Amino acid sequence: MSDFVKFGIIGAGSAVWRYHKLGTKNNPRIKFVSGYDIDENKLAKAAKYSKLEPFSKLDEFLKNDIDAVMVLVPHYLHKDLVIAVAEAGKHVICEKPMATTLEECDEMITATKKAGIKFMIAENHRFLPAHQFIKDVVQRGFIGDVFLGRTYEGAYAASQFFSADDWGFTYTKGGGGVVSDQGVHKFTMLNWILGEVDSAQCWLSKTLKSPPNKGEDTAIILLRYKCGATVTVDISSSTVHPLTNKTELHGTKGTIFEDHDWERPVKIFSSHPEAEVKGAYYSPEIEHGPFPDYYKISMGHEDAYFAECILEDKKPEFTPEEARQGVAVVLLAYLSAKNGRMTSMDELMEVYKKEGTRSILQGLGEVTQKNYEKLNWD
Numbered sequence: 001m002s003d004f005v006k007f008g009i010i011g012a013g014s015a016v017w018r019y020h021k022l023g024t025k026n027n028p029r030i031k032f033v034s035g036y037d038i039d040e041n042k043l044a045k046a047a048k049y050s051k052l053e054p055f056s057k058l059d060e061f062l063k064n065d066i067d068a069v070m071v072l073v074p075h076y077l078h079k080d081l082v083i084a085v086a087e088a089g090k091h092v093i094c095e096k097p098m099a100t101t102l103e104e105c106d107e108m109i110t111a112t113k114k115a116g117i118k119f120m121i122a123e124n125h126r127f128l129p130a131h132q133f134i135k136d137v138v139q140r141g142f143i144g145d146v147f148l149g150r151t152y153e154g155a156y157a158a159s160q161f162f163s164a165d166d167w168g169f170t171y172t173k174g175g176g177g178v179v180s181d182q183g184v185h186k187f188t189m190l191n192w193i194l195g196e197v198d199s200a201q202c203w204l205s206k207t208l209k210s211p212p213n214k215g216e217d218t219a220i221i222l223l224r225y226k227c228g229a230t231v232t233v234d235i236s237s238s239t240v241h242p243l244t245n246k247t248e249l250h251g252t253k254g255t256i257f258e259d260h261d262w263e264r265p266v267k268i269f270s271s272h273p274e275a276e277v278k279g280a281y282y283s284p285e286i287e288h289g290p291f292p293d294y295y296k297i298s299m300g301h302e303d304a305y306f307a308e309c310i311l312e313d314k315k316p317e318f319t320p321e322e323a324r325q326g327v328a329v330v331l332l333a334y335l336s337a338k339n340g341r342m343t344s345m346d347e348l349m350e351v352y353k354k355e356g357t358r359s360i361l362q363g364l365g366e367v368t369q370k371n372y373e374k375l376n377w378d
C-alpha cells in the first residue's frame with residue numbers, strides 16, 4: 001500500500017460531495033481519482049471540476065484502480081451499493097443514515113465483514129471537534145451524571161419538499177422525513193455520549209404543504225436513556241436560518257452548552273479538578289466555524305480518520321453496529337409516533353422479529369400533523 005488512499009466516489013454529482021472535497025483538499029493521504037453516477041450531466045461536471053475519471057457503469061468503476069469508495073447516494077441505495085463495493089474488495093465509507101431499515105443494516109454488516117474490508121458510516125457529527133470535546137469531558141466526569149439534555153438541528157431545505165420526484169425526505173427512498181435525515185445525526189451522537197436508549201416518544205409535523213410521498217419536515221422526539229438521562233431532540237428542515245445545531249447537557253456536577261453558531265462552540269460550567277476554570281463558565285478553544293465551516297471541518301476529520309484506518313490497518317472506532325443503533329432510534333421514534341405513546345426499544349425489537357422494520361415506515365403520513373394548514377408562508 002502507498003502512503004495515500006485512492007478514493008472513487010459513487011454519487012459523484014451529490015450535493016454533499018463538495019464538503020468532503022473541501023475538507024480533505026490539503027490532506028496528502030487522500031486522493032479522489034474517479035467517480036460513478038447514473039446522471040451523465042452530473043458525472044461530466046464532476047469530471048470537469050473535480051478531475052474525477054468518470055464512469056457510467058458500476059462494474060467498470062469497481063474495477064478501476066482505487067483502494068476505497070465513498071458512497072454519496074439516496075438512502076435506499078446505501079445497502080446495495082455498499083455490498084457491491086465490499087464484494088469488489090474495496091474499503092467503503094458511506095454517508096448517513098446507514099440505511100432505511102435495520103434489516104438493510106444487518107445485510108451491510110454481514111457483507112462487509114465477510115469481505116474483510118474497512119467499513120464506516122460517514123457520520124460527521126462523531127468527528128466534529130466540539131462534539132469530541134463534549135464526549136471527552138462527559139466521560140471524564142466534568143459534569144457528573146447527565147440527567148437532562150436538549151438538542152436542536154434546524155435547516156431550510158424547503159426546495160426538497162416541494163418536488164415529489166426528489167428522493168429527499170420521502171418514505172420510500174429517504175426512509176422517512178427529517179427524523180431519518182437529520183435526527184439520525186443527533187441520535188448517533190447522543191448514543192455515543194449517553195449509551196443506550198430505553199424508550200422514545202415522537203411527534204411529527206408537516207409545516208410545508210409537501211406531497212403525500214414526503215415525510216415530516218419538523219419533529220420533536222423525547223428520549224429516555226438507560227443511564228437515567230431524559231433528552232429532547234427538536235429538528236426541522238423548515239426553520240428559516242442558515243443550517244445550525246445546538247446541544248445542552250446538564251449533569252449532577254455541571255453543565256455544557258454547545259452552539260454551532262458560536263465561534264467558540266462550547267460553554268462549560270464545572271468544578272472538576274481538571275477543568276480549565278472551576279465553578280464558572282469557560283469556553284475552550286476548539287477548531288470550529290459556523291456553517292459551512294463545521295461541515296468542512298467535521299468531514300475533513302472523518303475522511304482523514306477513515307484513510308488512517310486503511311493505511312494503518314486499524315478497525316474504525318465508530319463501528320457499523322453503532323451506526324445501526326442510530327437507525328434503530330429513528331425507527332423507534334417513528335414507531336412511537338404511530339403508537340401515539342412512549343415506546344420502548346424492546347417493542348421495536350418485537351417488530352423487527354415479527355413484521356420487519358420496513359413496516360414502520362408505512363402509514364406514517366397518517367400520524368403526521370398537517371400544520372401547514374394553519375401557517376402563512378407567502
Ligand SMILES: NC(=O)c1ccc[n+]([C@@H]2O[C@H](COP(=O)([O-])OP(=O)(O)OC[C@H]3O[C@@H](n4cnc5c(N)ncnc54)[C@H](O)[C@@H]3O)[C@@H](O)[C@H]2O)c1
Nearest residue numbers: 011013014015016037038039042072073074095096097124
Ligand atoms: N453529513 C451530512 O451532513 C450530510 C449532508 C447532506 C447529505 N448527506 C448525505 O449524503 C448522501 C447524498 O445526499 P445528497 O443530498 O448529496 O444527494 P443528491 O441527491 O444531491 O446526490 C445524489 C447523487 O447520487 C446519484 N445517484 C442516484 N442514484 C444513483 C445510482 N443508482 N448510482 C449512482 N449514483 C446515483 C445522483 O445522480 C446524484 O448525483 C445522503 O446519504 C445524505 O443523507 C449528508
